[in-house]
Amino acid sequence: MKYLWWFGGLLWWLSGVAPATAQTPRASLPDTARTAGVRPDSLRRRFDQERMLKGLKAYTKRKTIAGKAASALFNFTERREDQAGLDATLLDRQFDRHNYKIVRRINIRTLDAFGFSISDSTRVPRNILEKAGNTFHIKTTKARVRQVLLFREGDELEPQDLAESERLLRQTAELLDARVFVNERTSTPDSVDVQVITKDIFSISGSFQLRDVQAGVIGLRDVNFLGQGHQLRNRLEYGRRDEGPGARPFRYDGSYLVPFRSFFYGQARYREETRNREANVRLSRDFYSINTRYAGALSYDYADRLVAIAGSGGVEDPYIFRDLRYNVQDAWLGRALRPKSYDLGYESPGRMIVAGRVIRTSYDRKPTTDYQNASLLLGTFGYSVRRYYKDKYLFGFGRTEDIPTGTLASLTTGYEFNELENRRYYGFRLAYAGYHPQRGYLYLNGEFGSYLRGRGNDWQQGLVSGELLYFTRLYHTGNYQWRHFLWQRNSLGLNRRPGEQPLGIDGERGLRGFQPNGLLTGTSRVTLNYEATVFTPVSFLGFRMAAVAFADVAWLNARTLNRVLPFHEAPYTGFGLGLRFRNEYAALRTFQITFGFYPRGMTSPNGIRIFENSRAYYDFSDFSFGQPGIIQYR
Secondary structure (H helix, E strand, C coil): CHHHHHHHHHHHHHHHHCECCCECCCCCCCCCCCCCCCCCCCCCCCCCCHHHHHHHHHHCCCCCHHHHHHHHHCCCCCECCCCCCECHHHHHCCCHHHCCCEEEEEEEEEECCCCCCCCCCCCCCCCHHHHHHHHCCCCCCHHHHHHHCCCCCCCECCCCHHHHHHHHHHHCCCEEEEEEEECCCCCCCCEEEEEEEEEECECEEEEEEEEECCEEEEEEEEEEECCCCEEEEEEEEECCCCCCCCCCCEEEEEEEEEECHHHCEEEEEEEEECCEEEEEEEEEECCCCCCCCEEEEEEEEEEEEEEEEECCCCCCCCEEEEEEEEEEEEEEEEEEECCCCCCCCCCCCEEEEEEEEEEEEEEEECCCCCCCCEEEEEEEEEEEEEEEEEECCCCCCCCCEEEEEEEEEEEEEEEEEECCCCEEEEEEEEEEEEEECCCEEEEEEEEEEEEEECCCCEEEEEEEEEEEEEECCCEEECCEEEEEEEEEEEEEEECCCCCCCCECCEHHHCECCCCECCCCCECEEEEEEEEEEEEEEEEECCEEEEEEEEEEEEEECCCCCCCCCCCCCCCEEEEEEEEEEECCCECCCEEEEEEEECCCCECCCCCEEEEEECCCCCCCCCCCCCCCCCCCCC
16 A cells, blocks of 8 residues: 555656646547547646756657656657537537448558557557557457447448447447548448547456455456457455355456347356355347347346344344345346437437336245245336437546436336235336536436335335436636536335345445444435546556545434434545546556545544545446336345
8 A cells, every 4th residue: 555655646746747748640530529629638738847847858868778768658749639528419410411321331440559549640659668568458359340330331321320339339348439430532422431440448457455465356357358349357355254154265256248249248247255156147238329229138147145134132143144045037128119200311319118027036045934936027118318428527537438418217017926915016217417518417317116015005115216416517727627526316215124224325325435333224325425526637657647535425214214214313424535547548447545534433443544446436327228127225
């Protein structure tokens, strides 16, 4: 940990000595994310410390060993960045004149992870670090890129195919960015040539944590195995000192995902740890695009674990463990219907969705009689409108990011056959999201779901949930850029079963970095999270740095089970500061070190914790339909 703080201190010092500079392109390719004019890099210093920068730049030109090392670390060529805040609805229509033309040729160019630029065709690796990184990198194959495109050679170019293909390429785990556009110089009245340019990330990453002489954590993953888009993830935690029944000295979690043509994905996963062993096999195809007509999945899950139930109530045995073994067979199929569009050449972004699902759960061993073999039939009807905007400095540093907006309304109903008494299920969901570069982003979501048994209006295992996510526009203060984030979530349990209290407030469920000093769960939860993120001008070895400040509040209904709202108990709070490092060219793109303080409920007596994480706390919710299901109570 002391080395991480040293590294952070070095980067902080560099923010005043070696700010990030960018590159001025000498030749550029057509860019679907650019309109008239080019926005300069607002993170670039222009005149402050000019003398010091000139001296450092001259030092990098020396032929000494130190001069060559400085040249490999610092880049003084100006870099152009695309214009932010573009309306994706307009972008969808910029190639309208080419709709329904025949795709004559598809020219694909894939770029290595280091040293190349999508916006500058003349940019090449310039130092030993970039060249060495590309040596160990296997570039994405053209066949994998063709898998993601929504059109083929000889097909008619459907409306939105170009914009949607570009977005789908950018959302794959193995690509940093992508451009898909028509070659205007070779287009004819009835046919076009399409140019596709993609830029890879460095897909291989690993981690090692030594906790003591005989304990640690080893992680290895590759999100672009052999350049085919296969994703391999492994994590092994050894030297564990768990006690009690089913204790194991290790914990393993591994998965392998394979993409097929037409957006089919196959995945296998295995997990084993103390008192828990799980396995899963799944074949799926989602509503990946607004033009997708069919989606569905087949999966099989197996679990063998020990669950804790209430013991005699004494101090020595507050819980006892019993066997739970079951398997779940799951299948669903959905169909999207297009409403009629009165705008010739441009399809409506709205879709009506009809989907059905069958879930069969079989128990081999039951800890209590509350666990019953069951078959659940679900049907969903809904309407969805999806649009995408493009902007920068949301979760990345200057990388093009897609922001989903739109509306969604769905109604789910079903029937459960079980060993005790059959039940009906009802649920609905409403969601909305809007975005404007000057006003920010707002996402609202509300859900309700509950079982109904018999004719006596006996509502069971109900849940009311709500979510609000807002972030402001991008503010500029000198050479820094910053945003505010606000996230509010509610999960209110209704008529839950005795002992059914799975809601917690640790980690992503409430207070980031929070580790309670015991079992802290409840039936209802309300959380409020605030964060301010400042994007600094620091750039070092491909890493960009941001400063983060947060304040979290969570209410949990842990004791008063006969009340729905959790505000009758004192809230738990957390406050902290952190540094976030992001390297757009690596598979593990984000790394954050955070100092947190928690006034009550923490394992440490002083409530202070220093922790690290590798993923953003916030994320977007898309407006595509998934499989029909009951609201998740977790």
